[in-house]
Amino acid sequence: MTIFALYNLKGGVGKTAAAINLAYLAAADVYKTLIWDLDPQGSSSFYLKVQANNKNETKKLFAEEIDVKDAAQDSAFENLWIIPADISARNIDTLLSDIKHSKRKLKSLLANLKEYDIVILDCPPGISLLHENIFNAADYILMPNIPTTLSINSFEMVSAYFDDNGLDKSKLKCFFSMVDHRKNLHHEVMQQFYRDKLFFKNYIPYLSDVEKMGINQQPLFEYANSSYAAQCYRDLWHEVKKVCL
Numbered sequence: 001m002t003i004f005a006l007y008n009l010k011g012g013v014g015k016t017a018a019a020i021n022l023a024y025l026a027a028a029d030v031y032k033t034l035i036w037d038l039d040p041q042g043s044s045s046f047y048l049k050v051q052a053n054n055k056n057e058t059k060k061l062f063a064e065e066i067d068v069k070d071a072a073q074d075s076a077f078e079n080l081w082i083i084p085a086d087i088s089a090r091n092i093d094t095l096l097s098d099i100k101h102s103k104r105k106l107k108s109l110l111a112n113l114k115e116y117d118i119v120i121l122d123c124p125p126g127i128s129l130l131h132e133n134i135f136n137a138a139d140y141i142l143m144p145n146i147p148t149t150l151s152i153n154s155f156e157m158v159s160a161y162f163d164d165n166g167l168d169k170s171k172l173k174c175f176f177s178m179v180d181h182r183k184n185l186h187h188e189v190m191q192q193f194y195r196d197k198l199f200f201k202n203y204i205p206y207l208s209d210v211e212k213m214g215i216n217q218q219p220l221f222e223y224a225n226s227s228y229a230a231q232c233y234r235d236l237w238h239e240v241k242k243v244c245l
């Protein structure tokens with residue numbers, strides 16, 4: 001089992017869009033794939049049209065009142081399952097702060113999901129005890145970055161957090177997201193960051209076909225399979241596979 005976390009300290013950078021589209025491609029490649037929606041916004045759950053079966057399910061999963069295996073639900077797509085989020089996901093940090101081995105709780109829960117080839121964690125933005133759990137549990141942290149000053153500041157904060165806390169920085173794999181070719185700043189920032197090897201070569205441009213996932217409530221490939229946006233996610237997925245699997 002390989003665990004990927006779609007993570008950034010910053011919100012609205014394309015984590016969920018990538019979580020859904022990469023999971024879809026993994027499933028199409030016949031990897032048994034599970035998305036775990038850890039964000040109380042529940043955007044991944046929305047895109048896959050799945051809702052939690054139990055009241056306060058996320059909270060109950062972390063309290064081990066429900067087995068994670070039982071929380072995984074079928075999606076409409078072959079080889080793709082999801083543990084949906086509900087609003088109780090907003091309380092994970094409080095719950096974690098009250099338990100033993102609180103930095104490794106997520107890792108121990110994920111150990112029960114070995115039947116899956118790939119688990120993709122759709123993470124809320126931030127940097128908290130939940131995120132430390134994510135950093136410990138994930139084999140790879142896939143971090144979308146918009147090539148702007150503020151976004152790069154947040155990348156540098158995460159990078160410094162890894163250094164300061166003795167976390168394994170080789171897990172951190174970044175890609176550019178929402179790239180706007182008309183903006184010189186985007187080009188300049190990308191050139192600067194391609195010099196170190198933390199960033200994937202392939203990136204996701206700002207494209208309205210991706211935005212339409214919200215209207216269509218579907219992975220991109222279901223309504224725009226031959227679009228440029230779909231090709232960009234395919235290229236990124238090939239690179240992720242080559243580097244990480």
Ligand SMILES: Nc1ncnc2c1ncn2[C@@H]1O[C@H](COP(=O)(O)OP(=O)(O)OP(=O)(O)O)[C@@H](O)[C@H]1O
Nearest residue numbers: 011012013014015016017125178205206207210211
């Ligand atoms: N490449 C893209 N081009 C255009 N729009 C995009 C792209 N990627 C994502 N979006 C849109 O931008 C918004 C934020 O994207 P998304 O939800 O994937 O980000 P996020 O990082 O998961 O946000 P949050 O931090 O709130 O969880 C959504 O409306 C989405 O449809």
Ligand SMILES: [Mg+2]
Nearest residue numbers: 015016039043
């Ligand atoms: Mg999201």
